[in-house]
Amino acid sequence: MDLNKKVAVVTGGASGLGRAATQELVNRGANVVIVDMNAEAGAAAVDELGAANARFIALDVSSGPDVEAAFEKILADLGRVDICVNCAGIGIAAKTIDREGNPHSLDLYRKVIEVNLIGTFNISRCAAAAMARNEPDEKTERGVIINTASIAAFDGQMGQVAYSATKGGIVGMTLPMARDLAGSGIRVNTIAPGVMATPLLLSAPQQVQDGIVSGIPFPKRLGEPSEFGQLVVHMVENSYLNGETVRLDGAVRMQPR
Numbered sequence: 001m002d003l004n005k006k007v008a009v010v011t012g013g014a015s016g017l018g019r020a021a022t023q024e025l026v027n028r029g030a031n032v033v034i035v036d037m038n039a040e041a042g043a044a045a046v047d048e049l050g051a052a053n054a055r056f057i058a059l060d061v062s063s064g065p066d067v068e069a070a071f072e073k074i075l076a077d078l079g080r081v082d083i084c085v086n087c088a089g090i091g092i093a094a095k096t097i098d099r100e101g102n103p104h105s106l107d108l109y110r111k112v113i114e115v116n117l118i119g120t121f122n123i124s125r126c127a128a129a130a131m132a133r134n135e136p137d138e139k140t141e142r143g144v145i146i147n148t149a150s151i152a153a154f155d156g157q158m159g160q161v162a163y164s165a166t167k168g169g170i171v172g173m174t175l176p177m178a179r180d181l182a183g184s185g186i187r188v189n190t191i192a193p194g195v196m197a198t199p200l201l202l203s204a205p206q207q208v209q210d211g212i213v214s215g216i217p218f219p220k221r222l223g224e225p226s227e228f229g230q231l232v233v234h235m236v237e238n239s240y241l242n243g244e245t246v247r248l249d250g251a252v253r254m255q256p257r
């Protein structure tokens with residue numbers, strides 16, 4: 001799918017990987033709607049990108065009614081949705097039982113599932129319904145959905161039991177969603193990033209960063225958010241890529257801790 005003048009919805013687009021994806025999409029002529037809980041960062045992103053290229057909607061991706069209302073507004077304002085990039089997510093660190101032998105908080109587990117897994121599905125179902133209304137393009141496509149998992153879906157470390165479950169769920173729904181939406185001309189792919197140079201990681205002590213980098217075979221550095229954005233663009237543009245999860249990780253395989 002050609003990106004020029006297309007409407008893209010990017011969740012988590014106010015920060016990190018979502019912000020980088022937004023930049024790459026705008027660079028190629030797409031009109032982006034940033035959907036994020038952080039109103040201040042969302043407004044700042046629109047200022048940087050320019051109001052002609054981007055707008056912002058503040059919401060929690062796990063709220064069914066809020067997401068439905070947001071897509072109605074996008075359709076009313078912009079007439080269509082062609083691309084959806086799910087980047088909103090949270091991480092927690094807690095083991096199945098803690099040092100004192102207490103069980104993992106169930107509320108915390110539910111919260112991560114709500115935001116990462118249910119939030120991704122919630123946005124995708126509404127995006128798909130909007131895309132299905134599009135006239136097919138010259139390649140018979142109506143839309144593209146891109147999810148963000150993590151290498152923790154495959155090599156989750158100690159303390160990642162909840163986070164890995166959400167990301168494994170995203171990987172697991174990629175193929176069946178692509179199959180569900182095949183008849184509508186909508187593709188679904190997932191990116192599983194390794195360790196990327198987002199603000200959170202860059203704020204970690206240098207020693208911690210060096211330790212992480214030493215385990216990455218090649219290139220021996222953190223991934224750049226712009227490299228995530230480039231893969232988003234490729235997944236939109238390459239019409240034969242469908243139902244797939246792609247690791248973006250410098251060949252790293254995480255150890256148990």
Ligand SMILES: NC(=O)c1ccc[n+]([C@@H]2O[C@H](COP(=O)([O-])OP(=O)(O)OC[C@H]3O[C@@H](n4cnc5c(N)ncnc54)[C@H](O)[C@@H]3O)[C@@H](O)[C@H]2O)c1
Pocket residue numbers: 011012013014015016017018035036037038041059060061062087088089090091115119148149150151192193194195196197198199200201
């Ligand atoms: N940074 C990495 O190294 C890395 C590696 C693997 C996977 N990921 C995944 O990539 C995605 C983006 O990560 P990031 O590092 O850019 O994080 P980030 O914290 O910089 O950005 C996440 C954005 O999501 C928003 N958000 C969080 N919960 C939300 C909710 N309920 N509703 C709406 N918006 C919400 C936040 O406000 C924030 O702007 C996450 O899903 C994360 O799990 C990141």
